[in-house]
Amino acid sequence: MFNERVLRLAMIAGLVITALLIVVMQPWGPGLGVSGSPGRVALLWIFAFVGALPFAVYWMYRFAQHPEWNVMPGRYVEGMKVRLASPYTYVAIGVIGALFAVAALSEGIRLDFQAMVIAASAALFGGPISFWGLLLGQVLGRLFIHPFWVSGGAAVFLSILPYSLFDAAIWAFAGYIYFRFVHSRGTRGLVASFLLAWIISEPVHQIAWLVGDYIIGNPWEAAAVNIARDWVLPQPAFPFLPYWVLSALAFVPIGYIAGHAVRNAWAGGEASE
Numbered sequence: 361m362f363n364e365r366v367l368r369l370a371m372i373a374g375l376v377i378t379a380l381l382i383v384v385m386q387p388w389g390p391g392l393g394v395s396g397s398p399g400r401v402a403l404l405w406i407f408a409f410v411g412a413l414p415f416a417v418y419w420m421y422r423f424a425q426h427p428e429w430n431v432m433p434g435r436y437v438e439g440m441k442v443r444l445a446s447p448y449t450y451v452a453i454g455v456i457g458a459l460f461a462v463a464a465l466s467e468g469i470r471l472d473f474q475a476m477v478i479a480a481s482a483a484l485f486g487g488p489i490s491f492w493g494l495l496l497g498q499v500l501g502r503l504f505i506h507p508f509w510v511s512g513g514a515a516v517f518l519s520i521l522p523y524s525l526f527d528a529a530i531w532a533f534a535g536y537i538y539f540r541f542v543h544s545r546g547t548r549g550l551v552a553s554f555l556l557a558w559i560i561s562e563p564v565h566q567i568a569w570l571v572g573d574y575i576i577g578n579p580w581e582a583a584a585v586n587i588a589r590d591w592v593l594p595q596p597a598f599p600f601l602p603y604w605v606l607s608a609l610a611f612v613p614i615g616y617i618a619g620h621a622v623r624n625a626w627a628g629g630e631a632s633e
Contacts, residue, residue: 364421371418378411382571388580395578396515403576408522408529412568416491416529419536423487429539430486433627444488452489453496456481460497464506470595472607474501475565478531479615482561483542484623487535491528498524519577526572534561538616543623558616562608569604 385392385403392399423429427442430449459477466473474497481490502520538557545553574583574590594600601609 364418364425367414367418367421371414374410374414378407381406381410382576387576387578388583390579392579395582396513396519398515400577401515401518404519404522404572407572407576408525412526412529412572416525416532419533420488420491423532423536423539426539426544429543430488433623449489452481452485453492456485456489456493457496457500460494461501461505463497464501467506470603472603472611474498475607476611476615476618479534479612480619480622481615482531482535483538483616483619485535485619486539487532490535491532494531495524495528498527523573526568530565530568533564537561538620542620554616554620558613562612565612566604566608 387400387403424444430442430444432448460474463473463477478490478494481493499520537560541557542553574586578586590603591605592602594602599606
């Protein structure tokens with residue numbers, strides 16, 4: 361019923377439709393109202409379900425075509441049947457979901473420990489587990505661990521699922537990219553492969569949050585202030601880098617390195633698969 365071509369076309373169509381709707385609805389202007397207005401929440405749901413969900417499904421499908429990626433490292437035997445839904449998968453999703461939910465506490469101190477957790481998952485487990493683990497952890501974290509929706513009202517509450525979904529889609533992609541370019545790098549050097557995976561995946565991480573949160577969620581006057589705060593202006597405490605710059609240059613790479621090291625240890629020291 362579904363194959364790579366169908367899923368690729370669905371992904372492209374979803375991204376194009378979403379981009380066109382953003383251009384038509386112009387969230388940077390006053391037409392959609394103030395930050396958190398119903399129109400902005402509706403556009404966020406479109407961004408998540410029309411744009412991000414098919415994107416995630418495509419990259420998880422691509423990941424699933426490599427059975428050796430979907431088992432605990434060192435356990436794969438050529439020709440063995442691999443079930444995507446297995447105790448290994450469920451346990452991994454539960455662990456990542458719990459860690460990601462607890463890491464939501466770091467939002468209050470403006471440090472992106474959640475990015476470090478999910479980057480480690482992307483390097484250790486890959487796309488599908490990272491997608492479902494983040495989706496579970498983000499929903500639980502935003503509902504119970506750091507429930508800022510309590511003071512934000514209905515708009516913030518209704519934004520939890522679409523925020524979680526498009527964030528999970530980012531890491532479905534990043535997990536595939538890391539396995540494709542690092543774990544399956546062949547004769548290419550580890551450092552070059554690592555940098556290549558980071559250069560390909562991190563812009564998707566940054567741009568998705570820029571559009572999905574800052575631009576869709578706010579008229580330009582408010583968006584510009586938030587963008588300057590989180591990408592341009594230094595933070596008041598060490599190491600002073602803006603929130604998203606620190607995430608990209610520190611938390612994400614550290615997470616990748618940690619996840620890679622654990623997978624390498626599980627595989628008995630094999631650096632590639």
